[in-house]
Amino acid sequence: MSLHAFLISALKEFFKKRGYQLILPEELKVPSEFLNQIDVAVRDANNLIFVKVFSGPPSRTSFTNTAMKASSLRAYADKIYLAAPKELRIMIDGNVLLENGIGLLLVDRSGKVEEALPPRPTTRRAPIISVNEVATRLVSEVRDEVLSVIDERLSEIVRMRDAITALQSRVSELERRLARLEREIERVTREAPRLVSRGITIEERVAPISEEVAEGLEELPSYLRDNPWVEILSRRGREEK
Amino acid sequence: MGLIDAYRRKYAFGEDYGTSDYKFGPITLGERPEIIENRGYMPDTSSIMYRIVGGEVKRVVVGPEIPLYLEAREDLTERMIYPMRNGVVDKDDKKAWDVIYEITKYGLTRFKPRDPNFKGFYVTAALSVIAPKYMYEKIFDIHERIDEETKLVKAVTIIPQPLAVAIAHKKPTCVVLESGHGNTQICPISRYPIRRAIITLNRGGGDANVITAEILKDCGYGDLVHEEKLVRMVKERIGLVPRNLDEAIKRARNEPERFRAAFKIPGTKIVIDLGENSWMRFLIGEYAFNPSHEVFESFFKRGMPRPKDVKIGDRIISGMMDMADAIIEAVQRCPVELQPYLYRDILLSGGNFAWKVPPGMEDVAVNAAEKIRLMLEEKGIENVNVILTKDPQYSVWRGCIVYSVAVPDDYEWNWDRMEGWMKFR
Numbered sequence: 001m002s003l004h005a006f007l008i009s010a011l012k013e014f015f016k017k018r019g020y021q022l023i024l025p026e027e028l029k030v031p032s033e034f035l036n037q038i039d040v041a042v043r044d045a046n047n048l049i050f051v052k053v054f055s056g057p058p059s060r061t062s063f064t065n066t067a068m069k070a071s072s073l074r075a076y077a078d079k080i081y082l083a084a085p086k087e088l089r090i091m092i093d094g095n096v097l098l099e100n101g102i103g104l105l106l107v108d109r110s111g112k113v114e115e116a117l118p119p120r121p122t123t124r125r126a127p128i129i130s131v132n133e134v135a136t137r138l139v140s141e142v143r144d145e146v147l148s149v150i151d152e153r154l155s156e157i158v159r160m161r162d163a164i165t166a167l168q169s170r171v172s173e174l175e176r177r178l179a180r181l182e183r184e185i186e187r188v189t190r191e192a193p194r195l196v197s198r199g200i201t202i203e204e205r206v207a208p209i210s211e212e213v214a215e216g217l218e219e220l221p222s223y224l225r226d227n228p229w230v231e232i233l234s235r236r237g238r239e240e241k
Numbered sequence: 242m243g244l245i246d247a248y249r250r251k252y253a254f255g256e257d258y259g260t261s262d263y264k265f266g267p268i269t270l271g272e273r274p275e276i277i278e279n280r281g282y283m284p285d286t287s288s289i290m291y292r293i294v295g296g297e298v299k300r301v302v303v304g305p306e307i308p309l310y311l312e313a314r315e316d317l318t319e320r321m322i323y324p325m326r327n328g329v330v331d332k333d334d335k336k337a338w339d340v341i342y343e344i345t346k347y348g349l350t351r352f353k354p355r356d357p358n359f360k361g362f363y364v365t366a367a368l369s370v371i372a373p374k375y376m377y378e379k380i381f382d383i384h385e386r387i388d389e390e391t392k393l394v395k396a397v398t399i400i401p402q403p404l405a406v407a408i409a410h411k412k413p414t415c416v417v418l419e420s421g422h423g424n425t426q427i428c429p430i431s432r433y434p435i436r437r438a439i440i441t442l443n444r445g446g447g448d449a450n451v452i453t454a455e456i457l458k459d460c461g462y463g464d465l466v467h468e469e470k471l472v473r474m475v476k477e478r479i480g481l482v483p484r485n486l487d488e489a490i491k492r493a494r495n496e497p498e499r500f501r502a503a504f505k506i507p508g509t510k511i512v513i514d515l516g517e518n519s520w521m522r523f524l525i526g527e528y529a530f531n532p533s534h535e536v537f538e539s540f541f542k543r544g545m546p547r548p549k550d551v552k553i554g555d556r557i558i559s560g561m562m563d564m565a566d567a568i569i570e571a572v573q574r575c576p577v578e579l580q581p582y583l584y585r586d587i588l589l590s591g592g593n594f595a596w597k598v599p600p601g602m603e604d605v606a607v608n609a610a611e612k613i614r615l616m617l618e619e620k621g622i623e624n625v626n627v628i629l630t631k632d633p634q635y636s637v638w639r640g641c642i643v644y645s646v647a648v649p650d651d652y653e654w655n656w657d658r659m660e661g662w663m664k665f666r
């Protein structure tokens with residue numbers, strides 16, 4: 001189980017034990033782009049509580065980013081928690097949480113959850129409750145529609161981008177193939193006269209194995225030291241099979 | 242010993258494409274390569290985040306970064322790509338080739354030197370002996386592409402893994418057994434791999450995992466067997482290779498405490514204890530060497546898949562063939578006068594030969610070399626020198642380094658002989 005999944009299951013356990021009611025993300029009236037941000041959602045009487053999990057990478061910046069994302073959920077819930085593994089405590093910037101009214105839950109290795117900082121209730125409910133239900137629904141329907149159009153367009157762009165990348169890589173593969181063929185042809189043309197003459201004259205090539213002697217032979221890795229293959233391989237291409 | 246080019250003394254590079262692990266790195270690493278799992282994770286490109294950041298986010302993530310991208314999602318297994326099956330990548334499996342490109346690039350860029358005189362690595366890549374020609378072409382393409390992007394590849398060549406093992410062990414004439422996760426290659430070598438004599442068995446560490454999973458199910462741990470990693474760990478911790486299977490089972494049944502297989506999985510609360518079934522730990526090791534022993538019949542009857550046969554040319558080699566028969570078969574395909582020299586040195590390499598013998602069990606359990614020696618002896622082949630390579634998982638990479646250092650720079654790649662340097666600039 002990944003750390004993330006472990007944290008989520010510990011949190012669900014924690015809320016269940018306290019008699020909170022777990023809510024599936026699909027049941028929430030939250031714009032889809034915010035849904036990904038919600039790791040656990042529960043209801044306590046009339047209060048809607050969202051939890052965002054911070055599981056790394058372990059850096060202050062990444063923590064602050066996560067906290068900002070959590071804070072963006074304020075418009076939709078009554079309370080927001082950030083949950084993190086206890087080990088990452090030192091990465092946590094308490095001021096960020098306080099300023100944004102975000103609560104903190106720490107989860108230890110055994111899955112025990114403690115409330116290290118209570119959240120400040122948000123005020124989101126007031127306006128929404130006072131607005132006529134129908135109007136709210138209309139707004140959200142229109143928004144969903146707009147989003148779905150954008151979504152479609154984006155998919156199209158992504159598809160086109162993928163197609164272009166595929167074409168590009170196909171073209172450069174062909175270019176490489178061609179270049180290789182040209183080199184091969186060049187090599188064959190270059191070697192042809194020599195290959196022909198080989199039948200008559202046996203050309204002894206005593207080219208040195210290499211240009212330079214390595215300094216510090218004693219530092220060679222064990223498998224290179226006194227290895228007969230070095231000699232054998234250094235004659236490759238210089239002998240007739 | 243010959244002279245070693247100072248440039249390549251620094252910039253020889255080895256790459257061992259194994260089914261489960263990719264081992265890579267420059268000569269300057271010394272004795273051990275770096276290892277990452279041969280797999281890639283494809284993040285969800287349809288997520289809003291991905292779309293907003295667009296091309297910046299990686300399409301394929303490899304190496305130690307993978308855990309950072311993992312999400313608790315159902316489609317995890319679809320997004321995690323293991324590109325190889327038994328050492329082979331399918332020709333048209335685009336995703337798999339993308340992963341191979343990424344791990345290769347990851348490996349090379351990781352060791353990018355700052356030296357202004359650096360003109361690129363001399364790279365020797367090792368593939369399974371059964372790798373088809375298209376794999377050679379693709380691996381060259383990948384290096385060419387990486388060189389275009391990074392200028393890290395001065396020259397590249399590809400050799401079969403068993404040849405690399407023979408080179409790493411300084412044996413110009415020998416038989417190499419390379420047994421990794423996916424398969425076992427048996428390759429007689431006399432300065433060159435003797436290609437017509439090569440035998441591959443479609444059997445490796447993965448099959449030992451299969452029987453380990455069956456045994457776990459029998460012992461009431463059926464819920465654990467879906468985690469391949471865990472099964473592999475159990476196998477490596479409790480599996481034993483018996484000197485003689487029937488004898489070992491008898492002893493283990495008589496002295497259950499002494500052979501008890503129990504251990505706690507690190508980092509969890511799970512304790513695995515085979516209890517009175519602990520004798521079964523010998524089945525795991527035996528299966529790797531001889532799945533045709535009659536005790537395994539009952540497993541096959543219950544639906545455990547048999548190791549598959551392989552077709553090499555027009556010959557079919559049974560996945561069930563025991564390792565000694567496979568060695569004999571391979572040697573017999575070599576010239577008669579060479580055969581005694583081949584038996585003289587039999588090299589065992591690859592993780593599937595890394596079986597341990599716990600202290601105090603030497604009377605019943607043996608290591609892989611002793612097992613092969615005993616099996617050959619039983620078939621009348623004596624005086625063989627079976628050598629268990631010291632670090633079986635690293636041998637191939639070491640051989641690659643030697644190859645990179647030694648083959649003359651002006652020897653260009655030759656498709657007929659399948660050797661020489663491929664250069665792109």
Ligand SMILES: Nc1ncnc2c1ncn2[C@@H]1O[C@H](COP(=O)(O)OP(=O)(O)OP(=O)(O)O)[C@@H](O)[C@H]1O
Nearest residue numbers: 259260261262421422423424446591592593595596
């Ligand atoms: N101590 C051990 N005992 C038994 N098996 C082991 C041990 N250590 C590693 N293995 C097994 O060796 C296999 C991995 O070996 P190796 O790294 O040589 O394979 P690979 O190169 O990734 O794959 P291949 O060579 O088949 O393409 C795994 O199945 C692993 O479980």
Ligand SMILES: [Mg+2]
Nearest residue numbers: 259260421591
């Ligand atoms: Mg291998």
